[in-house]
Amino acid sequence: MSKTTRIAVTGAAGQIGYAMLFRIASGEMLGAQHGIDLRLLEIPPAMDALRGVVMELEDCAFPLLENVVPTTDPNEAFADVDIALLVGARPRGAGMERKDLLEANGAIFTTQGKALSDNASRDVRVLVVGNPANTNCLIAVNNAKTLASNQFTAMTILDHHRAVAQLAQKTRAHVQDVRNLAIWGNHSSTMFPELHSATVKGIDALDLVTMNWYTDEFIPCVQQRGAQIIQAKGTSSAASAANAAIDHMRYWCTESPGTTSMSIVSQGEYGIESGLVFSYPIVCHGGQIDVIQDRVLDDFAQQRIKLTEQELIEERDAIRHLL
C-alpha cells in the first residue's frame, strides 16, 4: 500500500452514503494501492444510524480500511481530507424540481465550503452530489476562499450513464460501444444530453436514430429519469448515484475511459458565463479535468445550452446572499 487517502463523506447515514461507503472502503474508488481513512459527517438526529453503519464497516474487515471517524462537526470531518464527497442534503419528493431544495439545502454548502477552506488538504478534490448539485457547488466554492475553483465539481456522470444506457438500448449495442456523448448544463430537467458528436461502434449516433426519437424520447427520458425513479420507488436514486460518484472520483484521480461529463466551474468555455457550475464534455487524465474544447454545436444544440445556462443564472441570482 503506497498511501493513505483521507475521504470525507457527508450524509453518511443516508441512502447514497450507505450505497457508497462499502464500495469506497473495499478499494473500488481508488484501487488497492490506497489505504482508506473515512471521515463521516452527519447531523445529530442521524448519529445512531451512523453508528450502525460504522459497526457494519468494521464487520467487513476491509484490508484497506485503516480508520473511520463519525462526527457532527464539519471542521473535524474535513481536517486534512484529500477527497470530499458532499452528499448530505435533503432529497426531493414527487412533484418537486431539484431547485425547490435550494432554500432547504443551500445553507449547508455555505458552512461546508468554509469548513473545507479552513481544514482540508490544500489539494482536496470536492464532489457535490446533494441537490441542486450545481448551485450547491457554486455556494461551496464561493465560500471556500483559500481553495481554487478547479478543486470543486458537481455530479452529472449519473446523467451521462443514463444517456449512454438509453442510446445503447435503442441501437441494440453495448454501453461500451457508445462514445463521445455529453451532458451540458444543469443537473435538472433543462440539462442537454447531446448526441451530435456521439458514435455507436464508430457510426454517428444521429445516423442510427430518428430526430423525433432524439428530441421527443431520448432528451426528456434523460432529463426526467430522476423523477421517474422517485415516482416508481418512492425515494430517489441511490445505488446508481453512489456508483456515479465513485466513477467521477476515480476518473478525476486517474483517467476517464474517453469522454465523460462533469460539472465544473466554467471559465467561459463555449461562451457560458464564467463562474457558473456547468456540465461539459470532459476528459480526465493525469489527475486533471479538461473540457473538450472542439465540439461543433448547431443551432438546436446552442438553444438547448442557452436554456440550461439561463436556469443556472436564475438559481445563482436566487442565492446571491449565500455567495
Ligand code: NAD
Ligand atoms: P437521504 O435523505 O437518504 O440522506 C441524506 C443524509 O444527509 C441524511 O442522513 C441526513 O441526515 C444527512 N444530512 C442532512 N443535512 C446534513 C448536513 N448539514 N451535514 C451532513 N449530513 C447531513 O438522501 P440521499 O438519497 O442519500 O440523497 C442525498 C442528496 O443527493 C439529495 O439532495 C439528493 O437529491 C441528491 N442526489 C443527487 C444526485 C446527482 O446526480 N447529483 C443523484 C441522487 C441524489
Ligand code: LMR
Ligand atoms: C437523480 O437524478 O436521480 C437525483 O438528482 C435525484 C432526483 O431528485 O432526481
